[in-house]
Amino acid sequence: xWFKWAGAVLIVLATSLWGNQQAAKMRRRVRQLExxxxxxxxxxxxxxxxATPLPRALEYVQxxxxxxxxxxxxxxxxxxxxxxxxxxxxQAWLRAVEVCxxxxxxxxxxxxxxIRAAAGLGGLGxxxxxxxLEAAESQLAGHTAxxxxxxxxxxxxxxxLGVLGGAALVIVLL
Amino acid sequence: MAKMEWKNQxxxxxxxxxxxxxxxxxxxxxxxxxxxRLRSGKAIMICTHRGESFVGLDGVTGNFSEAVIVxxxxxxxxxxxxxxxxxxxxxxxxxxGYLALPGGHRAGFAGRVVLEENRVKLLRDxxxxxxxxxxxxxxxxxxxxxxxxxxxxxxxxxxxxxSAPQAGKTTMLRDLARLFSDGDQVKGRFGLKVGIVDERxxxxxxxxxxxxxxxxxxxxxxxxxxxxxxxxxxVRSMSPQLLVTDELGRPEDARAVxxxxxxxxxxxxxxxxxxxxDLMKRPSLxxxxxxxxxxxxxxxxxxxxxxxxxxxxxxxxxxxxxxAEEMGHVV
Numbered sequence: 001x002w003f004k005w006a007g008a009v010l011i012v013l014a015t016s017l018w019g020n021q022q023a024a025k026m027r028r029r030v031r032q033l034e035x036x037x038x039x040x041x042x043x044x045x046x047x048x049x050x051a052t053p054l055p056r057a058l059e060y061v062q063x064x065x066x067x068x069x070x071x072x073x074x075x076x077x078x079x080x081x082x083x084x085x086x087x088x089x090x091q092a093w094l095r096a097v098e099v100c101x102x103x104x105x106x107x108x109x110x111x112x113x114x115i116r117a118a119a120g121l122g123g124l125g126x127x128x129x130x131x132x133l134e135a136a137e138s139q140l141a142g143h144t145a146x147x148x149x150x151x152x153x154x155x156x157x158x159x160x161l162g163v164l165g166g167a168a169l170v171i172v173l174l
Numbered sequence: 175m176a177k178m179e180w181k182n183q184x185x186x187x188x189x190x191x192x193x194x195x196x197x198x199x200x201x202x203x204x205x206x207x208x209x210x211r212l213r214s215g216k217a218i219m220i221c222t223h224r225g226e227s228f229v230g231l232d233g234v235t236g237n238f239s240e241a242v243i244v245x246x247x248x249x250x251x252x253x254x255x256x257x258x259x260x261x262x263x264x265x266x267x268x269x270x271g272y273l274a275l276p277g278g279h280r281a282g283f284a285g286r287v288v289l290e291e292n293r294v295k296l297l298r299d300x301x302x303x304x305x306x307x308x309x310x311x312x313x314x315x316x317x318x319x320x321x322x323x324x325x326x327x328x329x330x331x332x333x334x335x336x337s338a339p340q341a342g343k344t345t346m347l348r349d350l351a352r353l354f355s356d357g358d359q360v361k362g363r364f365g366l367k368v369g370i371v372d373e374r375x376x377x378x379x380x381x382x383x384x385x386x387x388x389x390x391x392x393x394x395x396x397x398x399x400x401x402x403x404x405x406x407x408x409v410r411s412m413s414p415q416l417l418v419t420d421e422l423g424r425p426e427d428a429r430a431v432x433x434x435x436x437x438x439x440x441x442x443x444x445x446x447x448x449x450x451x452d453l454m455k456r457p458s459l460x461x462x463x464x465x466x467x468x469x470x471x472x473x474x475x476x477x478x479x480x481x482x483x484x485x486x487x488x489x490x491x492x493x494x495x496x497x498a499e500e501m502g503h504v505v
Contacts, residue, residue, distance in 0.1 A: 051263045053257070055259070084190050087254070088254055125265045125295075129262045
């Protein structure tokens, strides 16, 4: 009999863990979107105030970030910029998206906003460059706010779903 | 700077195909290289003081049909690499038509100009690039230096170096700045605090604000700064004993020179021109010459190679010649 109960506890634990993982993934997504917003703001400051060239500006931005995966994304752009086959900074950014897409917790509807920041990168004058990045950052800010709002609801839902799903499975099996 | 040092600094900015071509360039042409000319859809040309040549896959050639043709995409790639993929970071320089390169070299650009309120806003559709190789000739100014230095007062005479383009003015100016800045204890010449206003990053060859060429141990450089403003800034902030600047010409430059002279700093400057008559056609320079602000006016040429000293005038002599000429005109 105690085998059955031990199995039931294990099932509930496993589904709760899965539910928590999904919730954590949601939180990570929001955190990474916030990190991208911070990165764009830092990049704007580097361009607007000190007119630092992109390779150094991106390295600086990378150093200021907390999330390892987002840091990795900016490191990848710098790496791509050093490759002879990469024609400009937009191309380097898009290549970094390709390389890092699988490593970040972002979802398909997040990437178009990250990609938008690459438009004209490095190929514009200072004012136009800032306007372009500002536009990308404000779109990302709106999107991040919506995702964060959803996250609060979904996080709870995933947790309950984990526990209750496990419990339902146990009932069915018993 | 070693004769072939340019390869380490210029090759990385070229696209792969051009890199391979210039990497194999050797011999006299590579050692004496002054300029690389890249024009969209046209043959690569190089210039030395001996003249121009084409560059083919096997090196220098006199035959146009063997020359390598440059593409517009390659020019665009050079521009982006030089600007470190960040046109916004160099847009002020680009507006003036050139970008400073590591090693003190310079890239000049030609293309379609976009105007905004009658001012150059940007340069697009790049059609030509001129890569000018900086050649530091240490000792170029040694022959001239005793004529420009007053040993008794331990100061440099206010001096104007005059020559046609590419006759060695900037090289001479740079070396004089170095010599005055370093001083020479053996000859009883103390080092002077030298302030350099390098509007076009040509004199000290600054890259990221650091001089790439030797301008002396006591030199402070204001890079990319308009001459008139820069001279005043240095006078106020760095108390230079000698102010060095390249290519005077605008009315505000003349006013700044006058101010700087009154502040007690010596002036060492250059100007384009072949003869005194050329200078007199420019009102601001004519004004300075009439005021005898310059105590030495030195004419340079390429007659025996760049930096050949043709004539050295005393400021008073120039003034009296000018007065005589004017009287002649009156009569």
